[in-house]
Amino acid sequence: MNSILTIGYEGAALEEVVATLKQAKVEVLIDVRALPLSRKKGFSKKAFSAALAEAGIAYRHLRDLGNPKPGREAARRGDMEGLREIFGAQLATDAAESALEEAGEVATASRACLLCFERDPATCHRLMVAEELARRHGFDVHHLVAAR
Helix, strand or coil, rough: CCCCEEEECCCCCHHHHHHHHHHHHCEEEEEECCCCCCCCCCCCCHHHHHHHHHHHEEECCCCHHHHHHHHHHHHHHHHHHHHHHHHHHCCHHHHHHHHHHHHHHHHHCCEEEEECCCCCCHHCCCHHHHHHCCCCCCEEEEEECCCC
């Protein structure tokens, strides 16, 4: 049975995240941030994808699996019910459906990991993405935590 992994980079340095991905034998990192920008050094799309490529890990950004602004605001407030409702509506869009299909194909063909910011998957929309991929493809879900 295939697995889908997840990781958040909150509180971790770029080198720690890349080392954790390498140790887990991740082949493709699927970025599920709506906006692949970060104030944290190295985690914006261009720099992050370059660091991953140097480590032998492919990078795929699936914007349509990103959490819309109201969902991010709900998560910041600790409103997990609101997050689930808002992001659930996002997942029901045609664009998200296509992105879920692409993520499922990638994760079926290779060892893949979903990435977003939050360290704890319970406070992040990536958990919903992973759960949906598990439901559709029978994946086991495993959450990585970058060593600090």
